[in-house]
Amino acid sequence: MSELLIRQLFNNEVTSVKFTNKGLTNQNWLVESKDEFFMVRIPYHNSEHIVSRQHEKAAIDIVYRQSLDVETVYFNEKTGIKITKYVDDLLTFDEYTGKDKYYRVGRLMKKFHSLNVISGFLFDPIQRLNQYKAQIKNKIFIFEDEDKYLHFIYNQTDNFTLCHNDWVAGNIGFASTRDYLIDYEYAGDNHPYFDVTSFLSENQIFDEAARNDFYIAYFSKLPDQEILDRLHHFEMFHHILWCHWAMLMFEFRNEDIYRKIAQDKFNMYQQGHKK
Secondary structure, eight states: HHHHHHHHHTTTTSEEEEEEOSSSSEEEEEETTTTEEEEEEEETTTTTTOOOOOHHHHHHHHHTTTOOOEEEEETTTOOOOOEEETTTTTTTTTTTOOOTTHHHHHHHHHHHTTOOOOOBBBHHHHHHHHHHHHHHHHHHOOOTTHHHHHHHHHTTOOSOOOOOOOOOOGGEEEEOOEEEOOTTOOOEEOHHHHHHHHHHHTTOOOOHHHHHHHHHHOOOOOOOOOHHHHHHHHHHHHHHHHHHHHHHOOOOOOOOHHHHHHHHHHHHHHHHOOO
């Protein structure tokens, strides 16, 4: 069915279609048409309960002009189907083995936040968490003292800017000419520290040297203890938020990968809460 849809999108001028098996919330296909290669993203069922395509479109319009994202050639706000140019030498964060990978992410994030723009669409972490909680029928994990971190996030209202909010490895790309930040499904105006700790949490970066490389690139120096404490609270909230997201996705799809993600987030919370 997806291959048929892809051929229709390209007016049947397709040489090859290959499923890439990348992405948790979307199908991603590598397509050749008229001697060019493209990536086609087709959302899975129920994605409309997770992301806002209107918010994504606003972010894409902003970052495309700043050479951060890959080039988008088609985007449908209703279906979420997106077609982008294929970058043949792009490696995702987990594929790239260079020792400078953490520094490069910090530099990329700094460039993104230095745009100093707002999209007009708020990414409200507390509202997002409550949205996930309301849809979960069977809660697998219970977070001790979570109100401590929810209260902290609720009071972070300063210095908002356009944030990506989902710095997973697959959304960070390194190429020979420049670095990329892709997939703005969760993008919206938020506190920049939410992005900082999204990267650390999603990629489970606990090594002090790796964190410091990232911090130096982003902050231009190592953060002081006050900032480190704030970042810790943001990071703990990430574990809570995305554990609930994973529990919800597990109910939607009954796939073990989501239960594993939820377990990982809960374990990281338990470990961090002891500090």
